[in-house]
Amino acid sequence: MENSPFVSLTQKYFNRFSYLPAQLHQKTSRNTKLIVVIPCYNETALIESLSCLSVCSIPEETSIEVITVINHSEIADNETKNLNSKTYKDAENFAVNYNTDQIQFLTIKAFDLPKKHAGVGLARKIGMDEALQRFQSIDKDGVIICFDADSNCEENYFESILHHFSNPKTNGASIHFEHPIEGNGFKEEIYNAIIDYELHLRYYKNAIKFTGAPYGIHTIGSSMAVRASAYAKQGGMNKRKAGEDFYFLSKIIQLGNFTEISNTKVIPSPRVSNRVPFGTGKAVGDILTASITNYKTYSFEAFIDLKDFFSQIEMSYTSNNYEAIPSSVRHFISSDGYSKKINEMKKNTKTLATYIQRFFFVFDAFWVLKFVHFYRDNINANQLLRAEAKKLLNALNVNYDQGTKNKGLLSIYRSVDNKEIIP
Numbered sequence: 001m002e003n004s005p006f007v008s009l010t011q012k013y014f015n016r017f018s019y020l021p022a023q024l025h026q027k028t029s030r031n032t033k034l035i036v037v038i039p040c041y042n043e044t045a046l047i048e049s050l051s052c053l054s055v056c057s058i059p060e061e062t063s064i065e066v067i068t069v070i071n072h073s074e075i076a077d078n079e080t081k082n083l084n085s086k087t088y089k090d091a092e093n094f095a096v097n098y099n100t101d102q103i104q105f106l107t108i109k110a111f112d113l114p115k116k117h118a119g120v121g122l123a124r125k126i127g128m129d130e131a132l133q134r135f136q137s138i139d140k141d142g143v144i145i146c147f148d149a150d151s152n153c154e155e156n157y158f159e160s161i162l163h164h165f166s167n168p169k170t171n172g173a174s175i176h177f178e179h180p181i182e183g184n185g186f187k188e189e190i191y192n193a194i195i196d197y198e199l200h201l202r203y204y205k206n207a208i209k210f211t212g213a214p215y216g217i218h219t220i221g222s223s224m225a226v227r228a229s230a231y232a233k234q235g236g237m238n239k240r241k242a243g244e245d246f247y248f249l250s251k252i253i254q255l256g257n258f259t260e261i262s263n264t265k266v267i268p269s270p271r272v273s274n275r276v277p278f279g280t281g282k283a284v285g286d287i288l289t290a291s292i293t294n295y296k297t298y299s300f301e302a303f304i305d306l307k308d309f310f311s312q313i314e315m316s317y318t319s320n321n322y323e324a325i326p327s328s329v330r331h332f333i334s335s336d337g338y339s340k341k342i343n344e345m346k347k348n349t350k351t352l353a354t355y356i357q358r359f360f361f362v363f364d365a366f367w368v369l370k371f372v373h374f375y376r377d378n379i380n381a382n383q384l385l386r387a388e389a390k391k392l393l394n395a396l397n398v399n400y401d402q403g404t405k406n407k408g409l410l411s412i413y414r415s416v417d418n419k420e421i422i423p
Helices: 005-017 046-054 078-098 120-137 157-164 188-211 228-233 244-253 280-289 300-310 313-318 327-332 335-347 352-362 365-378 385-395 406-417
Strands: 032-040 063-073 103-113 143-146 172-177 224-227 258-267
Touching: 005 120, 005 228, 032 046, 032 078, 032 120, 032 157, 046 063, 046 078, 046 103, 063 078, 063 120, 078 103, 103 120, 120 143, 120 228, 120 244, 143 157, 143 228, 157 172, 157 258, 172 244, 188 280, 188 300, 188 365, 188 385, 188 406, 224 228, 224 244, 244 258, 244 365, 300 327, 300 365, 300 385, 313 352, 327 365, 335 352, 385 406
Parallel strands: 032 063, 032 143, 063 103, 172 258
Antiparallel strands: 143 224, 172 224
């Protein structure tokens, strides 16, 4: 019998990009619609996260799998290896007690991974590839969700994701997240640090959206979801030791129909962590170490120039507009380099619509990040976060008290992101 289009697509993926053969041998229910993947390294909070998922509402005739990939490098120290072994046993015991007809908790032991690649990217890849294998086995183009071993979520988490992906055109989605910013769980200085860092993340995301680029979305590993077919089409997860979520979602966004889920919430941990060279845990640690009280972020003027640059896409399709683009962009990309890119895009497109699509493939999220760093280093250094966040709100015509401090600004930006405030 001839394979279905989905099975054929996934098989092509495994022929090219597979890292490991199937690791799990439990049968996948034909009602499985969502599979959650959790990388877990040197972690003490996993059971709390699994418990949170276990009480989420699940619609009738729906099954969900939660795959935890407990992992470490071949050069990990004995303390890490011992903790991971204990965590594996705890996860297996949890599954015995909490597996039901509707939700299955499964664990992959990914110990002693090659030191060259071992890290969060490879752990996510192992889990997401496994999820794809399991969807392939039941010939269902389900949804693969990324979560973290120190995160929690709201009870409607599964229902919201299922409803969102009921639109067959949806290829991927960023899920609304909010770090805890008060309470008794952490020290006050950690709450203050995460307020600054999350505000910086939301400012950057909304500043990119302000420019008109299609990749103004959050790229947070604990709060993203992708359709299985989109995962296969775009070559799956990468093996990066950090920033794997940014590079992965950048590929998924290029397919189009990437959206935001705003009616549920992931609650990532604000704790300090040095397990990766950048990211939330590292940023919080850096803020505390340097005793930073006036957090700085990218100048809003950089995004004004990007908005101007992107507004001239149609002009670039019909003429050489290099001298008309902002001087900061001209300093970043030479005339020859710009002309070469534009001419190549024109040669490979027949309509303005496909040209615009290809334009944002070339001038993508990574290009924007490099430009913003160039702007910071060569034109205008980082500025106070509070001031720049207010400039963007003003540009978006969002009303707020001018005396609002960072915690209040974060609340406003959260409301923008979860669609309670529509700029």
